[in-house]
Amino acid sequence: MIGIDPHKGSHTATAIDETENVLGTVRVRSGPTQVEQLLGWVAQFTQRTFAVEGAGGLGYLLAQQLVAADEHVVDVQPKLAARVRLLSSTATNKNDPNDARSVAIAALRSPSAVEVHAEDHTAVMKVWARRHRDLGRLRTQVACRMHAVLCELIPGGYSGEISANRAEKLLGEIEPQGAVVTARHELGLELLADLRRIDEQKRDVRKRIAAVVVASKTSVTEIFGVGPIVAATVIGYVGDVSRFPSKDHFAAYNGTAPVEVSSGPRKIYRLSRRGNRRLNHAIHMAAVTQVHNHHSEGRTYYDRKITEGKTGKEALRALKRRISDALYRQLQIDAMSARVVTIMGSGGQSGNGSKACVTDSHPEGRLFGQATPEPDATLQPAAKSVNSKAPESPLQGAQKAS
Secondary structure: EEEEOOOOOOEEEEEOOOOEEEEEEEEEEOOOOHHHHHHHHHOOOOOOHHHHHHOOOOOOOHHHHHHOOOOOOOOHHHEEEEEEEOOOOOOOOHHHHHHHHHHHHHHHHHHOEEEEOOOOOOHHHHHHHHHHHHOOOOHHHHHHHHEEEEEOOOOOOOOOOOHHHHHHHHHHHHOOOOOHHHHHHHHHHHHHHHHHHHHHHHHHHHHHHHHHHHOOOOOOHHHOOHHHHHHHHHHHHHHOOOHHHHHHHHHHHOOOOOOOEEOOOEEOOEOOOOOOOHHHHHHHHHHHHHHHHOOOOOHHHHHHHHOOOOOOHHHHHHHHHHHHHHHHHHHHHHHHHHHHHHHHOOOOOOOHHHHHHHHHHHHHHHOOOOOOOOOOOOOOOOOOOOOOOOOHHHHHHHHHOO
């Protein structure tokens, strides 16, 4: 097991055997030949596995280069390697070789080491979802500065949500007098130009996200409130859904599962602040969309929790967990469909069981109805025929059972 402690300027690798004995250590400079140097050094180990700390962060590029070189690579979270150092029986100094050894031990002993694969279409979604989030933050910052300028130009400022057209109208009504007011007015015009530029960039990114979501042929958008932005965020940050053994593991990863803080006979559960907060925010947006649409089954579920005595926040958390389960189900359906397509494309036989499992499980997965069958569709569901009866959803079945 070769543990790698990656840095911006260099990478330190330490090799250990099955008894955790150090076999050697090497440090290579970050550059075009970093992979060649590492592979040249590990050529002495015929059976090897690379363990990269933070393969989705600082060690991303190195991990992908090793995968491209047909090497077996696993990802080790920094927290896991830190625990190895903390629980070590011998006191060790904090340096790169010892950190790399901790990474190797963590990968060697951990039963849940995540294997690193070559990036696919999900990485494209993650790139543009992150870009959309960054543009949203940047626009919020510019809008706050615009509000501050307007407060210095207009008595009371502007209390509503600022837009480029509204800011242009307000600035056009001002006749600056004096050097100070003129400077603030000019600053407002520059901020207005920034708002228009960011709005245009966000529109372009939304078109890109809609295109990649359509190309993925995902069924995640069949869940009410899950549009292209939420779908790209979920798929991009989840990646391979098979790394979650159950819907409970998936809920723990996205932070919708409560945290148990029980002691003795007392059973107490609290709000989880753990998990992927980007994914949690995407699920939160889907839940808020369902609550705001009174015709949705999610709103019915939310109201039922309120009548049971739950507070608004508690009911929303329960709804988020149900959406998490629905997302997990749809991601599993997509993965199964992709496997069937791969088998059929390679000339194999998919088998009646696999195909039936994919087609039969689709109606079961639509926990809260269909919302966005196309990226540019609205959140309103399709009109139902008077004579047609929609299939009963699992939520309705659960309500009848209760």
